Amino acid sequence: MATRGRPRTFDPDTALRQALDLFWERGYEGxxxxxxxxxxxIASASIYACFGxxxxxxxQVMALYGTTSGEPPRRALRAEPTARAAIHAMLRATADxxxxxxxxxxxxxxxxxxxxxxENHEVREFLADLRRDMRTTIEDRLARGVTDGxxxxxxxxxxxxxxxxxxxxxxxxxxxxDGATRAELETVITCAMAAWxxxxxxxxxxxxxxxxxxxxxxxx
Amino acid sequence: MATRGRPRTFDPDTALRQALDLFWERGYEGxxxxxxxxxxxIASASIYACFGxxxxxxxQVMALYGTTSGEPPRRALRAEPTARAAIHAMLRATADxxxxxxxxxxxxxxxxxxxxxxENHEVREFLADLRRDMRTTIEDRLARGVTDGxxxxxxxxxxxxxxxxxxxxxxxxxxxxDGATRAELETVITCAMAAWxxxxxxxxxxxxxxxxxxxxxxxx
DNA sequence: CAGGTTGTTTATCGAACGACCAACAAACCG
DNA sequence: CGGTTTGTTGGTCGTTCGATAAACAACCTG
Numbered sequence: 001m002a003t004r005g006r007p008r009t010f011d012p013d014t015a016l017r018q019a020l021d022l023f024w025e026r027g028y029e030g031x032x033x034x035x036x037x038x039x040x041x042i043a044s045a046s047i048y049a050c051f052g053x054x055x056x057x058x059x060q061v062m063a064l065y066g067t068t069s070g071e072p073p074r075r076a077l078r079a080e081p082t083a084r085a086a087i088h089a090m091l092r093a094t095a096d097x098x099x100x101x102x103x104x105x106x107x108x109x110x111x112x113x114x115x116x117x118x119e120n121h122e123v124r125e126f127l128a129d130l131r132r133d134m135r136t137t138i139e140d141r142l143a144r145g146v147t148d149g150x151x152x153x154x155x156x157x158x159x160x161x162x163x164x165x166x167x168x169x170x171x172x173x174x175x176x177x178d179g180a181t182r183a184e185l186e187t188v189i190t191c192a193m194a195a196w197x198x199x200x201x202x203x204x205x206x207x208x209x210x211x212x213x214x215x216x217x218x219x220x
Numbered sequence: 221m222a223t224r225g226r227p228r229t230f231d232p233d234t235a236l237r238q239a240l241d242l243f244w245e246r247g248y249e250g251x252x253x254x255x256x257x258x259x260x261x262i263a264s265a266s267i268y269a270c271f272g273x274x275x276x277x278x279x280q281v282m283a284l285y286g287t288t289s290g291e292p293p294r295r296a297l298r299a300e301p302t303a304r305a306a307i308h309a310m311l312r313a314t315a316d317x318x319x320x321x322x323x324x325x326x327x328x329x330x331x332x333x334x335x336x337x338x339e340n341h342e343v344r345e346f347l348a349d350l351r352r353d354m355r356t357t358i359e360d361r362l363a364r365g366v367t368d369g370x371x372x373x374x375x376x377x378x379x380x381x382x383x384x385x386x387x388x389x390x391x392x393x394x395x396x397x398d399g400a401t402r403a404e405l406e407t408v409i410t411c412a413m414a415a416w417x418x419x420x421x422x423x424x425x426x427x428x429x430x431x432x433x434x435x436x437x438x439x440x
Numbered sequence: 441c442a443g444g445t446t447g448t449t450t451a452t453c454g455a456a457c458g459a460c461c462a463a464c465a466a467a468c469c470g
Numbered sequence: 471c472g473g474t475t476t477g478t479t480g481g482t483c484g485t486t487c488g489a490t491a492a493a494c495a496a497c498c499t500g
Binding site: 031104128163170175 | 245246247249250251252324326330331332334335336337338340348351352379380381383384386387388389390391392394395397398399400404407408410411412414415417418419
């Protein structure tokens with residue numbers, strides 16, 4: 001049942017790449033099936049036959065995005081010898097990605113569907129899961145630094161530090177979206193890395209943080 | 221021509237507040253006029269008569285948002301005695317706002333319309349302008365710290381530091397949107413403030429940053 | 441009250457939405 | 471070749487989109 005019947009006249013990988021470009025530019029809800037069919041060069045019925053629903057297509061698009069644009073930051077995290085170098089290289093790789101030519105100046109994972117209509121709640125949570133995995137990946141790299149001996153920090157500190165750098169990564173996308181240049185992002189990264197020494201040397205800053213979060217609910 | 225004719229049966233301020241709640245939850249494109257009319261308790265034609273178009277309504281909603289939810293962080297920036305205390309208080313006020321009960325756990329200014337269909341480009345740029353003003357406001361506060369004598373930093377450093385803390389503010393919204401608690405945001409703020417000493421004491425970190433931004437365009 | 445003015449409702453506009461089906465086209469098997 | 475299988479096209483489903491026109495209702499002035 002592989003070579004039977006009429007063969008496909010378009011390349012699914014190419015079509016997926018074209019769908020990626022459009023979803024990247026307009027987000028999930030901002031992209032219509034007509035838009036997709038036109039960009040992919042096929043009829044909308046062919047999209048359903050090959051990829052399933054619009055949501056199914058989007059999930060496949062995100063998988064492709066993760067293995068292409070998402071890979072450099074992940075590789076930086078993995079390949080650098082120390083935790084500090086890994087974080088720094090990941091931030092720089094992220095900045096490279098979100099200011100590259102020919103693609104929108106932001107991370108699709110972060111801005112393709114942060115809010116929207118109620119019926120697309122599952123798509124938003126799908127992306128949120130991937131973002132939470134992102135922080136976990138950072139934390140895992142920090143933990144490796146502890147076992148490698150190049151990083152001294154408590155387990156509670158690792159979660160906080162990983163969340164901090166995940167926050168910076170996500171903030172960078174907004175900055176780039178609003179027109180910040182690669183050089184301007186670099187200054188942000190420099191600032192963010194300036195916290196490293198204080199965060200990873202004794203005494204830990206989190207003895208103070210644990211008593212925090214007490215002043216809430218100012219108004220509504 | 222003020223009290224002539226049939227008086228309005230709904231309160232525009234109340235209706236605007238209800239529109240705000242809906243736009244906040246679903247974003248600009250995710251909110252339909254039917255949704256708005258239902259939430260505001262009036263027919264869509266009355267929306268057009270009182271507020272203009274959907275985009276006009278959204279701009280009025282954002283003005284209301286700025287004077288309510290946007291005020292605590294701005295006040296913190298203004299009222300604290302030193303630049304450092306002002307930044308710290310602003311971050312905490314932001315964290316309070318985006319984890320408050322009864323409202324979505326993110327900043328509407330940041331996530332209501334980061335991407336979307338081509339025809340809503342002006343709405344996105346309208347929000348981007350407000351976000352860029354946000355960074356300028358932070359930089360102005362840092363400059364005041366210099367004249368007040370509680371902060372020593374170069375003009376180039378002020379832009380970088382303000383952009384850095386604007387990045388953190390914006391990243392916090394993604395974190396809260398993805399379920400981070402107020403306490404978890406506090407640890408991020410603690411990390412972000414840990415950079416302060418290094419950023420504002422000699423030698424400045426930006427002597428290194430100026431030669432940065434040279435490794436770009438890894439792949440595409 | 442009459443006449444004028446304004447707000448609200450109801451109904452609807454044309455266009456686009458996501459989704460899908462039936463008919464047609466092109467390859468394979470024997 | 472005929473028969474089967476699969477991909478693609480064109481059309482259309484009911485719904486919803488933002489926006490508007492006309493009819494009705496409520497208040498003012500005089």
